[in-house]
Amino acid sequence: MAGSSFGSIFQVTTWGESHGKGVGAVIDGCPAGLSLCEEDIQRFLDRRKPGQSRFSTPRKESDQAKILSGVFEGKTTGTPISILVRNENQKSGDYSEIASYYRPGHADYTFDAKYGFRDYRGGGRSSGRETIGRVAAGAVASKILGEMGIRFLTYTRSIGPVSISGQYFDEAEISRNPLYMPDADAAAKAQEYLKQCMSEKDSSGGVIECVVTGMPAGIGETVFDKLDAVLAKAIFSIGAVKGFEIGSGFASAAMKGSENNDAFLFRDGRIAKETNHAGGILGGMSDGSPIIFRAAIKPTPSIARTQHTVKKDGTPTEISIQGRHDPVIVPRAVVVVESMAALAILDLLMTGMTSRMENLKKIYLP
Amino acid sequence: MAGSSFGSIFQVTTWGESHGKGVGAVIDGCPAGLSLCEEDIQRFLDRRKPGQSRFSTPRKESDQAKILSGVFEGKTTGTPISILVRNENQKSGDYSEIASYYRPGHADYTFDAKYGFRDYRGGGRSSGRETIGRVAAGAVASKILGEMGIRFLTYTRSIGPVSISGQYFDEAEISRNPLYMPDADAAAKAQEYLKQCMSEKDSSGGVIECVVTGMPAGIGETVFDKLDAVLAKAIFSIGAVKGFEIGSGFASAAMKGSENNDAFLFRDGRIAKETNHAGGILGGMSDGSPIIFRAAIKPTPSIARTQHTVKKDGTPTEISIQGRHDPVIVPRAVVVVESMAALAILDLLMTGMTSRMENLKKIYLP
């Protein structure tokens, strides 16, 4: 209800502020018998770690995940998995001034409006560090989905005006450039663009794309908890997301039915589709084609340029946000998007297990 | 969990299939003391009623709402409000053939994949008639929000390639044309476009925009149940939605921080913003500016053109969907979008009541 939990069966609760003692997540509902170790989680966390290129904050955050419960002799036990990442390298002094005014594009004002005051150090609960809990949980969800044959490919589709070209799509390239773009040429241009933004004390947004393969058909509920609706919520719950679309998305609004409909056909022993404008979801349920979605990420609001704003009492002021901020958060958000997608899909996969009487019998009758 | 309920405090459960005995909704958690009558609900339902123009199905559905419980002497009692709309004018015979094959763009195949079989008459549970329950509940939510000073303006922004122009925006025009467009010129062009689609046995998509004014600041939860995340889920749970964006949305991904940030200022005795790229939401909470969002609606999948598809067993077949289908569902979906937005916002408004100790004291201490 206060909304720090996600999922109804595989349920993740995150906690922690930027400058508190740490951040973490508790996963309730993880099935027993999954092999799991801290390294599984660390691999995911390392993908969002800052300081890996000139295009992310030079802050050092080692972000070591500790599993405190729920794993015994290398396997999940079915009981809650508590994961803790201690905060380090937080200098509270850095943030004393921002207590007094409201930064444009940040949640300072809305936190005050909701709660009456806020933990202003480093963004408090609305800091990007909150996503550590999500990514830790996403690592566990991904591991389970991997055992079910479901794979994620997530990457940067555009940075500012620079977009990848379908023509040069190269999966292997994603991990070769610091922007996680699957197109070396676009990645080079995007880096130029970012350098220019930085020289102008400005920042950039971008678009992240995610492709999920190996989905069984029929996952998702049919009314409010449609697979696309749950994905939309999952992705939109990430701080900087301002848009979400599935398959042809906004473009489909300008299409005709005859262009947008995907014809069914029979291929490799199963029902498939000729095209995939639907992005792998029909009537809120997976249709067996790859799920494809995109998330629009707004430019980092913390910029060194002078901005107009007001103090708590309404007095106008001018600010210039110094400090170690990402000129673009898109590359670091790639793993956050993937994690949230994994949480959404796994939860609906588990929900779907009770959809047929024959499934109850498969589990409980000899 | 099976996902026919929406909301955590103001909780709506819809039920019913296109060709069953009826459709309806149960609202649990409506505060006591709201004046409510069937006419309040009927007004909303009439906005989605078919047969009002040549651009919607000529089916006659009177869709009379009956309140079965939860209202006593003209006021809500705080107990569940059960609303029933009987199905009429359903000719099951019309649909016998579609039992055997999978219509492109529809949920036929995914229903079979999930449940093993489906009620194939008129789309069954995935029929647009399911939204009657949502709209009935949305009418109640809107009435409550109206008493809190919160208003909705929802309209068609585009039909196929024809979009309204900001220059000619005219609120009064919305109810004057059958497409609910706030721009007479665009509405005329869109009607021409639709006539052409119909002559080609084809259909069109479009974009719906919604503006919410009068929001107090600080509504929405800070992590997973952000106001934009809950809105995204609410809107994406409507059948034909393929994209959702808030404020500058996808455009913000191509902007710089200095362009996208909205400067705070002090105006009319309260903190406000110079621009509204954020669409009224910062850090997942309302910021007091109008909330602005858009939903992309795909073209109606039922078209009279010949389409390729397969039968249940995979055999290829050709179909041409006859019958009384909307060439565009956008105008009828306007009130569905508004209803889902109202449900999302009201639920978070109620959730937010417990955010401060002083609120508990306001309610319970003398």
Next chain:
Amino acid sequence: MAGSSFGSIFQVTTWGESHGKGVGAVIDGCPAGLSLCEEDIQRFLDRRKPGQSRFSTPRKESDQAKILSGVFEGKTTGTPISILVRNENQKSGDYSEIASYYRPGHADYTFDAKYGFRDYRGGGRSSGRETIGRVAAGAVASKILGEMGIRFLTYTRSIGPVSISGQYFDEAEISRNPLYMPDADAAAKAQEYLKQCMSEKDSSGGVIECVVTGMPAGIGETVFDKLDAVLAKAIFSIGAVKGFEIGSGFASAAMKGSENNDAFLFRDGRIAKETNHAGGILGGMSDGSPIIFRAAIKPTPSIARTQHTVKKDGTPTEISIQGRHDPVIVPRAVVVVESMAALAILDLLMTGMTSRMENLKKIYLP
């Protein structure tokens, strides 16, 4: 949240007041493929129907259940099952006076305290008629559990001071006497006792016992949603329940560990227990032995005797409740207790399906 729903997967929402248009339930999350017809539900409803003996209200309530959705060609489709029972034979005039004062033992005062006013006709939402929705849903849950080999035996254990004797326990006797007691001798004595209560214009309470056999071991969650905790809530949510115990229950508090512990043994190819003080539940999970629980039902608060009470404004008054009230509700509550137990157990059975990785693979991998 407003608490008209029960269950997290097999989720039941009841609605309706005593003197509104009807009462009903919506079941969301019923697996697809269960054979179901109105007669399945009617059989359960008939067990709670009044007017079947001199010990229940002579009101005539035909209580015919209609299934409005979720069943197609005799099978559940996996979508919500809406069940409606129209109210009949309600004479609102009977109840006009009770609007002004608070009946002892009833919810009149607390409804006013919570909502500011109440639908005072026939108890409104707190009427026993609300249980019709529970019993209708319980009928569906029982049918599913029956297919899983799980059976319920529920009966009256005592009426006032008259208790059944373990020595003369006779299952077949339950349906032979109007009190649903499995002991003809006790039933005769209890009827004598009730006649005396009625002649004194008074009423009686009693104890209901329920035995559930065929439970697989391991059903129930390990912390807050223990099988006994969920059962306790389910049973205590029935209006007149004042006590609940499992197995040896309150008696175990006076026992020693050596008396109360049940030794494990191996019998008929499986692990079993020598005794069953635990009532079939260990650590919140079923242990494979029969589940045995008891519910204490308070005496009907509506009595014809003169009682002291106050009016809404605090003025003292004397009342004598006339009308057609049950001198004891225990026999009619037997099926309500069984229904709530079925709902609780089925929901946890379904919840438990995701407890192991191997279960996910059984459902989704070829």
Next chain:
Amino acid sequence: MAGSSFGSIFQVTTWGESHGKGVGAVIDGCPAGLSLCEEDIQRFLDRRKPGQSRFSTPRKESDQAKILSGVFEGKTTGTPISILVRNENQKSGDYSEIASYYRPGHADYTFDAKYGFRDYRGGGRSSGRETIGRVAAGAVASKILGEMGIRFLTYTRSIGPVSISGQYFDEAEISRNPLYMPDADAAAKAQEYLKQCMSEKDSSGGVIECVVTGMPAGIGETVFDKLDAVLAKAIFSIGAVKGFEIGSGFASAAMKGSENNDAFLFRDGRIAKETNHAGGILGGMSDGSPIIFRAAIKPTPSIARTQHTVKKDGTPTEISIQGRHDPVIVPRAVVVVESMAALAILDLLMTGMTSRMENLKKIYLP
């Protein structure tokens, strides 16, 4: 769903096993602006700490609570409060043998049945240490309720056959004897009884009683989430509880309506009741009288006496549980019962805030 969370608004998730790295709780939904420090929590934890008398295990567990998030400058911020208690003094070696067999009265067998295997060290997740998270959260809930004028008095009512006498009830005595009994004479007799149990290598059960004063009327939902139903679940979710009753409880089943009904009267400017057989709850809502309930606690299943049981494969074996076990857990469970009651009541208090339109206006309109 996996049931490690309790509450819908004030939502507590506990995690941790007896012999893992620690145990803890995350509280989501705590209102902002409550003064809170670790000492507030420690005071509650110290009440359940072992080693305080010869009647509890001599294990030393310092159980120091650390608040990791959600508190800033001494006040709750409205964001999740994560509380961590590190495990110490765990000797895994002690428990190696119990991996192979099933202890009577414990959850060993049911854990294996549910999950396929278990963390057998010290009871794993079903250890009494799991209640640390509950008590830590209960301390926070109690503090909030205290500010609302709601107080708890919880004590041991009986140990084995030795019960307190209403005649000698002395509140001040509760903290003077190690059994938390409000009757010095009964406490002395109970200690004699426990010594005898210990000399017989046996254990004892008992009954805990809780009285809650200062409740506003009208708290609790009217159907499934009745105040007594939620309390029943809360209390029954504590490991060793086998019975729960409110007010006259099981005794009311043998009473007549005229004896059990509580007459309303007007006293001290408000509506009150002459007697309190109802235990402060009518129709599932608080009636303004003290809430009184009792919980039956079974005798500690770990006893040094020889017991029959089976190994995992069904082979019979004899065991004698050595180690540092409580001969009675009732005194240490007193604060656990109080904590769960506080969690249940606070959650319903917060839920109830949205029951009236006028409350929404009180919070949101100027």
